[in-house]
Amino acid sequence: MNLRLLQHRAGDGTRSVIAATSAGAAFVPGIDSVRTLASKAIAASTDLATTIAACGVGASVDIAAELAAGRLLAPIDHADPAHLIMSGTGLTHLGSAEGRDKMHRDAAASDTQTDSMRMFLEGVEGGKPAAGAIGQQPEWFFKGDGSGLVGPGEPLVSPAFAQDGSEEPELAGIYLIGPDGTPFRLGLCLANEFSDHVTERHNYLWLAHSKLRRAALGPELLVGPPPQHIDGSSRIRRDGAVLWEKPFLSGEANMSHTIANLEAHHFKYDLFRRPGDVHVHFFGTATLSFADGVTTQEGDIFEIEAAPFTLPLRNPLARAAAASVAVKAL
Template identity: 35%
Template sequence: MTTVVFECEYKGLRYAGIGLPAAGAPHTLYRVAEDALRSAVLAGGGPEAVVAAVTEGAETVSVSLDDPELRLLPPLLPTSDNNSLVNGFMGTHRSKFDRDPEPDEEFTPPNYYLKGFGSWLRMPDEPLVTPAAPDWLLEEPEVALVYANDAEGVPHYAGYTFGNDLNDIGLHLRNKWAWTPYAKLCETSLTPWLFLDEPPVTVTGRVSVERDGVTAWSGPFSCGSDSLYHRVPDMTEYLFSYPLLRRPGLVNYLLLGADKASYHDGFRIEDGDRLVIDVSSHGVVLANPVRFGQADAAVS
């Protein structure tokens, strides 16, 4: 079974946990320094070494997920200097191509985008803020790979988690070549759970959009590597050939792309809707309310 670790803040201090906490039940947390988990990943040794580095000799507390003083964090997030980046690929799924790739087919990089800093990531149940008047919103359940660069700038793969790359697909489709960066200016959420394993082959589940406490739309999704047209090693090797992404100490959250979802059924997400991504294949749920942002403010 894949080892899962996570980080959080509790009463102003940083802790790490092992395994997926059960709702309403106390879970053991281990007091850690901000860079403890990242340092363990960089040191190598696999999941056992990471767990040992976090747990051995650490002070512990027992906390429930619903404790109001507990704040979950994106995996490996460097909170002190925000040396982190959220970025991803578009058009990666097989369903968006009219054929399957040949085994020896030359790699053609998919479209790529920068989403923002790691500090912009939202956690489960936190609102996802959009522009004040989005054209047509689209939820995107995705696998997020997590990398940490060492002091020489070499990226080290840490593991994977899951995200919702909410974006304005309506704006994107009105001008694919110029307006896509604007369309991506909606907040993104991640689960805090870091799966210490290779990128997952099969990831399946269901998305639901809740409105006024009732399911207004629901549909299945698949976002593992078996659903992608592009090979994950090809995408990551190409991306990290760019020196700017090899800055020493950088933590990289890399979204692998999503398949069709509510937009493709003609459904419109509204202000106040709750997006629920149930990654049933991995036993985790990511839910966030949508909040339209404030109207344009005067610039002085």
């Protein structure tokens, strides 16, 4: 049975963790966050399922009803948002280079192979090394900290200066760094790695700017070995109707890198092994509405769903008010 963890906040603000399987869902007694649960498992040198079993079984709960009521949070967070790091990798999925290569080739108006295609092909050749070996490093980007993490149903707010706000349906790995600096993978989430593709298309060196945006996680954290194949659907709704819809694939069977290789190249940096930190690491996608010529607008609703996750990720698009920033000399 697929174990999924959810974070819940009651009407009075009380937080809880829900453990869900195909047999049903129930609150985990005495646990107020997934981070707390994971810390207990690390301290006891055991796993999440064993730690949950030791806590006993609380009241049963209908997770679909709780999602509809707006009581489910992102399945991971940190009391200090500065200690939650969001990052990601691109060009990691078979087919992911096509849209990116076209974007940058059109911008360069050149027949020369783009850096995007070169990086993708290097990943295809060396992104799945033998077990225990380190393969080709992927594209990597910084996404932000916990202040930009958005839960299910919450708006993805695009900055006033942004030129685009578009979805990226994918998986995200969730990690907690143990007291000795060991990264522990807690599981995977459905994710919308929201980006500004117009800014990126203008100049690939602006990719770093285009990624400094909010990102959303689906309500469920899938515990256990990552599925080899995930077949999902990504759509945009506008004024109640489906504007765009397309299937997306993920899991290692559909990737040019192994998850272990992506993890190795992220956590090889001492900076990312700081005890107590949480990491949300996005694994990339090959499916974008932007590549199909879609221009999003405020009020659009992004919707992503995929088994074995049982609940969808839905987030409306909003735009922030313009703000002026003045730097003062001291």
